[in-house]
Amino acid sequence: MSNSEELRKDFQGKIAELQANCKHESVTDWMKPDFLSGIPTIEFKKCNTCGKIIARRTKCWACGNWVEEPNWIQGDGSEKIPIGTVFCCETHKRLYAQTARALGKEVPPWIGRNTGTF
Ligand SMILES: [Zn+2]
Numbered sequence: 001m002s003n004s005e006e007l008r009k010d011f012q013g014k015i016a017e018l019q020a021n022c023k024h025e026s027v028t029d030w031m032k033p034d035f036l037s038g039i040p041t042i043e044f045k046k047c048n049t050c051g052k053i054i055a056r057r058t059k060c061w062a063c064g065n066w067v068e069e070p071n072w073i074q075g076d077g078s079e080k081i082p083i084g085t086v087f088c089c090e091t092h093k094r095l096y097a098q099t100a101r102a103l104g105k106e107v108p109p110w111i112g113r114n115t116g117t118f
């Protein structure tokens with residue numbers, strides 16, 4: 001007799017197996033995660049077959065252009081850039097750091113939270 005915990009583990013195992021064997025041939029357009037509605041700066045693509053998130057993109061904080069993982073560069077904290085702040089290139093990362101320093105700029109507190117945790 002299975003309890004709900006066993007059923008859940010069985011289900012998760014089957015999903016993991018499906019995702020591992022899937023070639024992700026059919027994917028969605030860019031979509032926003034439900035739990036981030038109202039925060040427009042991260043989007044993802046999902047496989048229509050197995051449901052796995054196979055691509056993520058977010059906006060460069062210096063120029064506002066979309067930048068797709070793994071091409072994005074995250075702030076490392078050494079220039080007072082919160083982890084999770086994403087840039088399209090090193091030049092824009094430096095630009096952001098310069099601007100932030102010059103203005104004593106406030107960085108929204110949710111930047112570091114939602115950009116590496118799917
Ligand atoms: Zn798939």
Ligand SMILES: [Zn+2]
Pocket residue numbers: 060061062063064065087088089092
């Ligand atoms: Zn940029």
